[in-house]
Amino acid sequence: MPESYAYYPGCSGLGTSREYELSTRKVCQALDLELREIPDWSCCGSSPAHTVDHVFSSALAARNLALVEEMGLETVITPCPSCLTNLKVAAWRMQEESFLQEVNQYLEQPCKNQVQVKSVLQALVEDVSLSRIKEQVQNPLKGLKIAPYYGCIMNRPPGIMDFDDPENPTAMDQILKALGAQVVDFPLKVECCGASYGIPRQEVVLHLSGKLLDLARVQGADALAVPCPLCQMNLDMRQNQINSFLQQDFQLPVFYYTQLMGMAFGLEHKELGLDKLCVDPLPALNRAKQRQAEEQEERARKQKQRQANQSSAPARSASE
């Protein structure tokens, strides 16, 4: 029987992070996870709501938690770190009875605060396990060098998020390695990309996201992998803006890690929404393939040479 989770897709999954939504569902299906979308879910409030008032943002999130309770499921998972934070922070604040009561004044259907909230990433690593992910791999991502970028709120603050290391998370690294990819060191794993300032203060995002692309390039990555729609948008959709702002020529694809999982699982590029990425990933994928082939050839050549040396060595000693 498949594991069942309540599923909170988040608003961007209906638009700017369509490919995250597509690939998350495909990958979960391949791993036999049943995602039951919360009926009539509403926006979690994201960052703008918590800058107004904490009861307000918690009420927006709690409406969805109450719907999960009605579904009779224990755990809700979401791919988006911003939704994750809002749902988790609301649940954390509502542990205080008076806060819960205050929130419930605004809800049609009161929230009991009995639901566990997790990211899809956490469910994949903790519930599904790396070995089950490995079993699904049909086309290992051999030779592909990936910079793993987690964004700032997937694991922080540690007291509330309670998953992985807040400074050096490795959940996605482990998945990428299980897929056969080569994970490069990426010391800015949790550094902020500029978040939602792309529209009101564009230069802030171009500066901060530019640093991330620069480090990925310095580390020799073919591409980045991310679990966050906002990070992905800043790094991918705004890459041309970053290039003109910083006088650079970055051409780094920015995959959702679920897209890479799907590729390794042998799913079609189209169903993983690879065509929706702004920076075309094919040149980087081909480059990695070619490099891999060259390295293999080089290894074979060296091996042959060693064998030739070994077989000629006794002959030489015999003639001496």
Added chain:
Amino acid sequence: MDPLRLDSLYDTQFVQEVKKESGQDPALCYQCGNCTAGCPYTFVYDLPVHQIMRLLQAGHKERILSSRSLWLCATCQSCTTRCPNNIDVAQIMDVLRHMARRQGYFTEKSVVRFQDSFLKSVKNHGRVFELGVMLGYILRTGRFWTDMELGPKMAFKGKLSPKPHGIKGKQEVVKIYHKFMGGPQ
């Protein structure tokens, strides 16, 4: 930073409010500067975050609430994660922003207008309508050139829904809005 007067400008009520709303004690800060060292936004702040903490200890309401830094903090949680005294600095920044909003200190207007446009969209549809947020922002600011080149690209890729995705329980969301964002706007 100019020398601080520690007596006459101390606003007791302000400090008490921040303490109560954030559940944090600013007095615990010993000015190590770790928050500022890790803050990705210091380069655009008018007051680095450790100075906001110091001003808070000195009770300088006016200088804090009129700071642009409050609106440029993205709540990335670096400060909170790295504070050696376990002060939830990001929470304090959030609470200061609530107060700035309530008391009308809007020192980064474009940021406030973006947030308002986002929240209006959620109120109207129950979920965020991204194209609507963008258009709402442009109408509020007159900055019609914002991301002009990206719209067609995203639409072409099928990543910019032309229609909002409304929900049945929209009125439930509107009810949550009433107290905090005023009546129907």
